[in-house]
Amino acid sequence: MNKIVNLLCxxxxxxxxxxxxxxxxxxxxxxxxxxxxxxKTRRSVRxxxxxxxxxxxxxxxxxxxxxxxxxxxxxQPTKYYVAITPEKVKAVAELVGPxxxxxxxxxxxxxxxxxxxxxxxxxxxxxxxxGDGWGAYDNGLSNAYxxxxxxxxxxxxxxxxxxxxxxxxxxxxxxxxxxxxAVISLGYRAEEPQQPQHRPLDEIARFY
Numbered sequence: 001m002n003k004i005v006n007l008l009c010x011x012x013x014x015x016x017x018x019x020x021x022x023x024x025x026x027x028x029x030x031x032x033x034x035x036x037x038x039x040k041t042r043r044s045v046r047x048x049x050x051x052x053x054x055x056x057x058x059x060x061x062x063x064x065x066x067x068x069x070x071x072x073x074x075x076q077p078t079k080y081y082v083a084i085t086p087e088k089v090k091a092v093a094e095l096v097g098p099x100x101x102x103x104x105x106x107x108x109x110x111x112x113x114x115x116x117x118x119x120x121x122x123x124x125x126x127x128x129x130x131g132d133g134w135g136a137y138d139n140g141l142s143n144a145y146x147x148x149x150x151x152x153x154x155x156x157x158x159x160x161x162x163x164x165x166x167x168x169x170x171x172x173x174x175x176x177x178x179x180x181x182a183v184i185s186l187g188y189r190a191e192e193p194q195q196p197q198h199r200p201l202d203e204i205a206r207f208y
Contacts, residue, residue: 119135
C-alpha cells in the first residue's frame with residue numbers, strides 16, 4: 001500500500017513539474033532588457049560586425065518607436081531617410097567624413113532631419129528667441145528614442161554630425177525646407193566599447 005502511495009506522489013510531482021515547464025516561458029529567451037539595462041549598455045559604437053544584417057521590417061519597428069517621442073505642440077518635425085540597400089549605404093558612407101572607416105560594417109545608415117518653421121512657431125511666427133532651435137531639440141528627442149530602442153532590440157548606433165548635408169540632400173531627395181541634422185549608423189557591435197567617464201552630478205545639476 002505504501003509503495004502505491006509513493007508512486008502516486010511521485011507521479012503527481014512529475015506532472016506538476018511538466019505543467020510548470022510548459023506554462024512558464026523561459027526567461028532567457030522571452031524577457032526584454034530593463035530600461036536601466038538599455039541606457040547602461042548603449043554606447044556610440046565605432047566598430048561593426050559586417051557579417052550581420054538588419055531587415056527593413058526591423059528598421060520600421062525601430063522608427064515606429066520614435067513616433068512616441070514628445071515634440072512641440074505635437075508637430076513631429078523629425079524625418080528619417082533610410083539607406084538600407086548596399087548601394088545606398090555605400091553612397092551615404094562616402095558623405096560622413098572620417099567616420100567612414102568606423103562604420104564600414106554597419107548595414108544601415110539613417111539620415112535624420114527636421115522640418116523648419118514647425119516646432120517653436122505659431123501661425124507662422126516663432127514664439128520665442130529659440131525659433132527653429134526647437135525643431136533641433138525635438139529632433140534630438142526623437143533620435144534619443146531611436147538609439148535607445150535600437151539598443152533594446154540588440155542593435156548599436158553612432159550619431160554623426162560630420163556629414164555633407166548638400167550631397168545628402170541631393171542623394172536622398174531631401175526637401176529644402178528640412179534641415180539635415182545627423183547620420184546615424186545602425187548595426188551590431190564587433191567588440192565591447194569602453195564606458196566613457198561621466199561628469200559628477202553636482203557639475204550638471206543644481207537643486208533649489
